[in-house]
Each structure stands twice: as structure tokens, then as C-alpha cells.
Amino acid sequence: MVEALLPGPRRFNDLLGQIPGIAPNILSERLKRLEREALLVARPYSERPPRAAYELTAEGRDLAGALRLLAQWGAGHTDPSNALRHPACGTPIEARWYCPTCDRLVDGELDHAEAHFV
Secondary structure (H helix, E strand, O other): OHHHHOOOOEEHHHHHHHOOOOOHHHHHHHHHHHHHOOOEEEEEEEOOOOEEEEEEOHHHHHHHHHHHHHHHHHHHOOOHHHOOEOOOOOOEOOOOOEEOOOOEEOHHHHHHOOOOOO
8 A cells, every 4th residue: 555655645546556466445544554655645635525645654655665675575486577667767776775974885884884773
């Protein structure tokens, strides 16, 4: 569902059509839960009947990045034909660590980096 919201705000029926096999009541409950967790915001566009467009918050977009990394990891541990691919050329996409301040990849340097979890 987070992936469906990445391009921008979506209405309920748009999401319902974009996520195959999800029942409307399940979608509604998941949207409410993501809103409670501050991962998305519902912006009303109609009072009668009450309707909203759903949009990811900054935290929701951050979650999408983590989910992509997990998807890549999973693809590496299953059938290679399921890997995320670049739409233009079909090459499997690789996740890389990048420092925007230094403007460079830092993959090899992460062996010496310290991680602090709160």
C-alpha cells in the first residue's frame, strides 16, 4: 500500500484498483492504521459523502525506502526473475548507500561505520 502512495495522493477507489485482491474493509482498516501511525495523512475532499485523498507523510516516504531495501534483499534470496528492475533497460536495480554531503557512494566504508539504535 505504501508503494501505491509513492507517486502522490490517491483516493480510496484508486487505491482499491491499484492493490489487487484487497477487500474494501481491509483497505479501509489499513489506511486508518497507517494514519494512526503518522505514516499517511487523509485530506478530505468531500463532506457528503465523506471522502478523502491519502498521502504519505515524510515518515511514510522513509518507510518506503526501507521496504525497497527489504524487497531487494528478499529478491536476492528467492528467484532472480523477481528482482526489481530498471524500467528503461530491464537491469536488476541495486540499492547503494550514498552520502549527499560528500556526493559519493559509501558502500565500502560502511564496514567501519558505527550504527546506533535508539
